Amino acid sequence: MEENNGNAGAIAKAPPKKHNRFAQYFINLGARIKGWFVDMYGAIKDFFYGFTKAGRAEKKARKAEGPQLSRRERLRRGLKTQSGWLFVLPALALMAVFTFYPIIASFVNSFKQGYSGMTGKFNGWGADNFVRVLKGDTGTGGASFTQCLVNTMLLTFISVPLSTLLALLISVALNSIKRIQKAYQTILFLPYLTNALAMGAVFATFFKIIGTSNNTETVGLVNIVLGWFGIKPIDWVGLTSPHWQLGSLSIPWAKYIVTIIYEVWSGLPFKILILFSAMQSINKQYYDAAKVDGASRWTTLWKITAPMIMPQISYLLVTGIMGGMKQYSAIIGLFGTTMGQDYDMGTMVGYLYNYIELGQTGYAYAGSLLLFIIIMIITFFNNKITKKRTTYR
Amino acid sequence: MTNLLLSSTAADWVVALMVILVIAGIIAIIFLTVKLCRMVRERRSPAAKVGAWDLSAGSSGFDAKKMQRADKAKHITKNVLVYLFLTVCAVLAFLPFYWMIISSFKTEFEFRQSVPTFFPHEFQWKNYWMIFHQTVAGSGSAATFQQILLNTIVVGLLSTLLGLVIIVITAYAFARMEFKGKNILFALMIATMMIPGELFTISNYITVAKGGMNDSYVVLILPFLVSVYYIYLLRNNFMQIPNSLYQAAKVDGLSDLGYLIKVMIPLTAPTLISITLLRFIGTWNSYIWPRLVNTEPWQMITNWVTGGFVDTKQVTSPWGANWTMYNNFFGGQALDSLKMAAVCMVSLPLLILFIFCRRYIMRGVSKSGTKG
Numbered sequence: 226m227e228e229n230n231g232n233a234g235a236i237a238k239a240p241p242k243k244h245n246r247f248a249q250y251f252i253n254l255g256a257r258i259k260g261w262f263v264d265m266y267g268a269i270k271d272f273f274y275g276f277t278k279a280g281r282a283e284k285k286a287r288k289a290e291g292p293q294l295s296r297r298e299r300l301r302r303g304l305k306t307q308s309g310w311l312f313v314l315p316a317l318a319l320m321a322v323f324t325f326y327p328i329i330a331s332f333v334n335s336f337k338q339g340y341s342g343m344t345g346k347f348n349g350w351g352a353d354n355f356v357r358v359l360k361g362d363t364g365t366g367g368a369s370f371t372q373c374l375v376n377t378m379l380l381t382f383i384s385v386p387l388s389t390l391l392a393l394l395i396s397v398a399l400n401s402i403k404r405i406q407k408a409y410q411t412i413l414f415l416p417y418l419t420n421a422l423a424m425g426a427v428f429a430t431f432f433k434i435i436g437t438s439n440n441t442e443t444v445g446l447v448n449i450v451l452g453w454f455g456i457k458p459i460d461w462v463g464l465t466s467p468h469w470q471l472g473s474l475s476i477p478w479a480k481y482i483v484t485i486i487y488e489v490w491s492g493l494p495f496k497i498l499i500l501f502s503a504m505q506s507i508n509k510q511y512y513d514a515a516k517v518d519g520a521s522r523w524t525t526l527w528k529i530t531a532p533m534i535m536p537q538i539s540y541l542l543v544t545g546i547m548g549g550m551k552q553y554s555a556i557i558g559l560f561g562t563t564m565g566q567d568y569d570m571g572t573m574v575g576y577l578y579n580y581i582e583l584g585q586t587g588y589a590y591a592g593s594l595l596l597f598i599i600i601m602i603i604t605f606f607n608n609k610i611t612k613k614r615t616t617y618r
Numbered sequence: 619m620t621n622l623l624l625s626s627t628a629a630d631w632v633v634a635l636m637v638i639l640v641i642a643g644i645i646a647i648i649f650l651t652v653k654l655c656r657m658v659r660e661r662r663s664p665a666a667k668v669g670a671w672d673l674s675a676g677s678s679g680f681d682a683k684k685m686q687r688a689d690k691a692k693h694i695t696k697n698v699l700v701y702l703f704l705t706v707c708a709v710l711a712f713l714p715f716y717w718m719i720i721s722s723f724k725t726e727f728e729f730r731q732s733v734p735t736f737f738p739h740e741f742q743w744k745n746y747w748m749i750f751h752q753t754v755a756g757s758g759s760a761a762t763f764q765q766i767l768l769n770t771i772v773v774g775l776l777s778t779l780l781g782l783v784i785i786v787i788t789a790y791a792f793a794r795m796e797f798k799g800k801n802i803l804f805a806l807m808i809a810t811m812m813i814p815g816e817l818f819t820i821s822n823y824i825t826v827a828k829g830g831m832n833d834s835y836v837v838l839i840l841p842f843l844v845s846v847y848y849i850y851l852l853r854n855n856f857m858q859i860p861n862s863l864y865q866a867a868k869v870d871g872l873s874d875l876g877y878l879i880k881v882m883i884p885l886t887a888p889t890l891i892s893i894t895l896l897r898f899i900g901t902w903n904s905y906i907w908p909r910l911v912n913t914e915p916w917q918m919i920t921n922w923v924t925g926g927f928v929d930t931k932q933v934t935s936p937w938g939a940n941w942t943m944y945n946n947f948f949g950g951q952a953l954d955s956l957k958m959a960a961v962c963m964v965s966l967p968l969l970i971l972f973i974f975c976r977r978y979i980m981r982g983v984s985k986s987g988t989k990g
Contacts, residue, residue, distance in 0.1 A: 261805070268801040275798075308874070309797030316788040316844045317803070323841040324810050327821030334821075342824040395707055398700045404652070405645070412708040415715060418972040418979065420903050422920045423961040427718045430954055435730050442730045446717075449734070490711070498980060522696075551814060554905055557924060574816050578906060581820055593817045600814055 250609050335590035342586035354591035361473070367583050368568035370592060372474060373576040374599075380481065380572075381549030384488035389541050391489060392496030397526060399497070400504045410501070417494035425558015428487045432461035462559060464566055475569050480560065484570070487555055496541050503537040504530060543607040550600055553578070573599070642705050646698060653694055718965065721958035722746070726929075726944060729955040745959040747935070748943055749927055752956075763922065763963070769835070770919040774901040777839040781897055782890070785848045790878050792849070793856035794864065807846050819907065826911050833916045838908060842900075848893050855886045892982030895975055899968065923964045926952030 274280040334340055335354055337347035356362075361369040399409060416424070435442045448458040460466050461479045468477035507530065515525045531538075553574040556564050564571045568579065573596045580589035721729055722745055723738040750763045791797070792804055822841050831837045859882060867877045883890065905920040914921070929948050935941040972979060 261809075265802065265805055268799070268805070272799050272802065307797045309791045309795035309800060312787045312791035312795065313803065315784050316849070319784070319840065319844045320807070320810070320846075322825065323822055324818060324844070325806075326825075327818040328810070328813060330821040330824075331817050342820070343827060395704070398704050401700055402697070402704070409704050409708055413711050414976075414980075415969070415972075416711055417983075418899060418968045420920060420923075420964050420968060422905055423923055423964045424714060424718075426923070426957055426961050427714045427721075430717070430721065430958070431714075433954070435954070443732055443734060446734060490714070493711070495983065498983075551816065554903075557905070562924065577816055577820065578910070581823060581910065586820060586824065589820050593814075593820060597814055597817055601812070604812070 250605075254605060331590050331593055334587065335594050337587055340587035340590070341584065343584070347587070354587045355595070358588055358591045358595065363580075363585065363588050365580075365583050365585055365588075367585070367588075368564070368571040368576050368579045369473070370576060370595070372569065373571040373573050375474060375476075376570060377550060377552070377572045379476075380484055380488065380552065381546055383481075384485045384492070385542060385545035385549055387485065388489040388492040389496055389538065389545065392493050392500055392541070393538070395493070396497050396500040396504055397530065399501055401522075413497055414494045416491055417498075419491060421491065421554035422558040424491065425487060425555050428483065428490075429462055429559050432483050434458060434460055434463055466566070468569065477565060477569050480565055480570050483559060484555065487559060488549070488552070491555070492545060496545075499537050499541055500534060503534040507533045546603060546607065547600070550596070550603065638709060642702065645701060645705065650694070650698075653697075715965075715969070718958055718961055721955055722962045724955050724958075726948060726953045726955045729958075742955070744937075744943060745956055746963075748929075748932075749956055749960050749963070751932060751935070752927060752930055765915055766917065766919055766922040769838075769916060770902060773835055773838045773918065774898050776835070777842060777901050778894055778897045780839065781843045781845065782894060784843055785845060785852055785893065786878070786883065786890070788844075789849045789852035789856055790874075790882065793853045795874065808850065811846050811850075819910070823910055831911075833912050835916075837911050838904075838916075838918070841907070842904075845897070848897075852886065852889060852893070855889050856882055859885055888978065888981070891975075892978045895971070895979055896982045899971070899979075902968065919964055923957075923960045927956035927960060928952060929956075 275284065334342075336350050336352060338349050338351050338353040340347040340354075357364075358370050361371055395413065399406060399413075402409075431446045432448070434444045434448065444452075444458040445461070447461065452458065459479055461483050466477055466479045468475045468479070470476075511529050511533075512525060515529055520528070551574050552572050556570055556572055556575060560570050564575050564579075568575070571579065573592070576592050577589050577596070580586070580592060720736070720738055723741045723743070724735070725738075725740060725742045728735055728739060752762070792800065818841075826832060826837050826841075863881060864877060867881055872880065901918075903920060904918055905924075908916070908918045909921050928950055929943050929946065931946075932941045933939060
């Protein structure tokens with residue numbers, strides 16, 4: 226940049242060097258992480274300054290200035306100023322055992338080969354756990370990591386945009402009516418506080434075929450409705466559920482549909498709440514101005530409403546994807562504790578618990594670290610997208 | 619009995635559809651009547667018409683009127699479509715709850731009919747008696763519903779109250795007190811929020827198992843007492859309270875603890891109520907951790923609901939000794955009508971809580987984006 230400044234005349238000030246978007250993003254990210262460490266370093270330095278020579282000298286000088294106190298009085302005052310520690314002590318002690326220690330332990334133990342949590346025995350260090358987890362070569366008959374990853378990703382990236390879009394439509398509709406708005410609102414918010422396991426079981430009954438499928442026993446509500454259109458009953462959640470096989474990967478599409486329907490149903494109320502309240506808080510003057518200019522309802526929606534609630538939409542996408550990556554309870558509610566047949570509906574979190582229950586702690590640790598890394602990557606990309614889109618406010 | 623029910627259910631679908639159509643129809647009719655009344659009124663009073671349609675009032679009379687009418691018609695069709703869409707969505711949102719409640723009162727025979735009924739022909743209250751007196755399926759342990767409910771309530775209350783105390787005092791220390799290393803500690807705590815909670819579970823499980831703490835309430839309560847997010851939320855709330863209040867309280871001779879209890883807690887009560895409710899709901903819904911660390915008699919209500927409910931023999935019952943609901947007709951099969959009764963027992967308290975405390979819960983959730 227210096228040589229550009231030296232360039233005479235034509236360009237008064239050269240623009241700073243433009244990196245490409247991704248590079249720029251990682252540079253900014255690095256700066257932010259560095260900032261955090263600098264702050265931490267400052268705080269730590271301040272903390273230890275009192276123990277250094279200069280710090281002690283300064284303290285002595287300060288003490289000489291002030292009133293002379295007895296040692297007991299000084300101790301009493303010192304304790305009084307530090308009494309904050311007493312307040313945070315319970316939280317700190319609990320976090321040391323249940324939060325800080327596990328973080329260190331997961332990083333250390335995931336590199337122990339053949340680690341068993343109960344006995345603490347392991348045979349040598351190395352990245353063996355990660356390799357085996359990624360290859361699916363755990364030799365225990367547990368869930369397969371690739372299968373779980375693909376399931377989680379597909380389910381999340383289909384159901385979250387779908388439910389956000391539906392929530393947008395519903396809140397636009399809610400916003401445009403005046404009568405019995407409250408009644409609709411209340412009913413639509415009902416699925417808000419539900420237990421994923423309980424409601425998952427209810428959804429499973431909608432799809433379940435009991436006994437044989439020759440209509441002597443129930444084939445489930447959904448199959449009956451499909452039957453009106455001449456579609457034969459599909460085994461949505463059972464053992465003979467249809468699926469596509471891609472190498473070792475199986476895509477149980479029928480179970481996917483069931484899960485996505487459940488996810489959309491349970492995700493809608495929160496999204497409607499956020500979007501609807503955002504729409505209510507848009508200044509009415511914009512709409513009046515649009516009306517004067519003769520804009521149609523459709524134009525108003527896309528040119529005024531959508532941009533104004535963009536921050537909320539991106540917030541919903543971020544939280545939705547975060548939640549989707551950690552889904553587990555709904556799967557158990559719908560498909561039982563084995564997560565479908567041979568774990569074909571396993572999720573990332575389900576993978577961890579599967580290996581904890583199998584006693585293969587090393588694989589569970591490796592899986593949890595991989596989940597952590599994936600979530601981090603998604604968080605960073607989300608941050609980037611959010612930053613770009615939320616310039617309206 | 620079964621045959622009789624089977625033959626009479628064909629009409630049930632028609633009835634259900636008709637009910638939905640009638641409700642939709644009533645809504646549409648009310649709406650249209652109101653609209654029409656207003657239209658007529660507007661036509662009668664020219665002043666109102668000019669007021670409402672001042673944009674087109676200046677143009678030539680007859681055409682404008684025609685255009686207005688066309689506009690109105692378009693407007694009404696649009697509104698009807700909007701109401702129809704919302705009604706369909708509302709019906710679909712409510713359907714699982716309705717299905718859950720009616721299924722819990724059906725007999726298993728009725729539940730399994732090839733043409734489902736939309737209202738139980740015979741109310742089977744015995745479903746509830748059965749699930750209350752059944753031990754958790756698949757284990758020989760004596761974990762009845764009473765035991766499980768007791769576990770959930772004791773753990774829920776203790777964990778909520780103790781957690782609240784810890785959250786409040788920690789948030790207070792971070793918001794108002796000065797001590798060495800405060801900023802380091804706070805930065806460290808906030809940094810842990812980025813890490814998914816599943817990472818902790820494995821180590822915690824080993825810690826608990828090694829410490830021999832399995833099968834106790836302690837193990838359900840202790841690991842989740844500290845919640846960094848709520849500390850952060852409450853600290854920000856505390857920091858919004860002006861400092862002058864603190865100085866005034868100091869002048870009046872109030873201690874730090876006294877200031878916290880007498881001034882800060884009343885001022886931040888809405889947030890505290892939200893936190894309390896969300897924590898209790900979180901405990902009520904906890905599933906993974908109890909299943910991992912405890913055996914059935916020490917587990918929580920959601921663990922109970924995932925068990926299969928079967929037609930077991932009851933040694934004592936109001937209907938005689940060695941009573942079974944269906945005379946072992948279904949063998950060891952899991953019965954969905956019983957399961958729906960269990961699902962009702964888990965879901966309805968949450969729904970009731972939601973109806974009564976909607977404002978606080980929504981506030982908390984819209985801030986944190988999580989349920990508990």
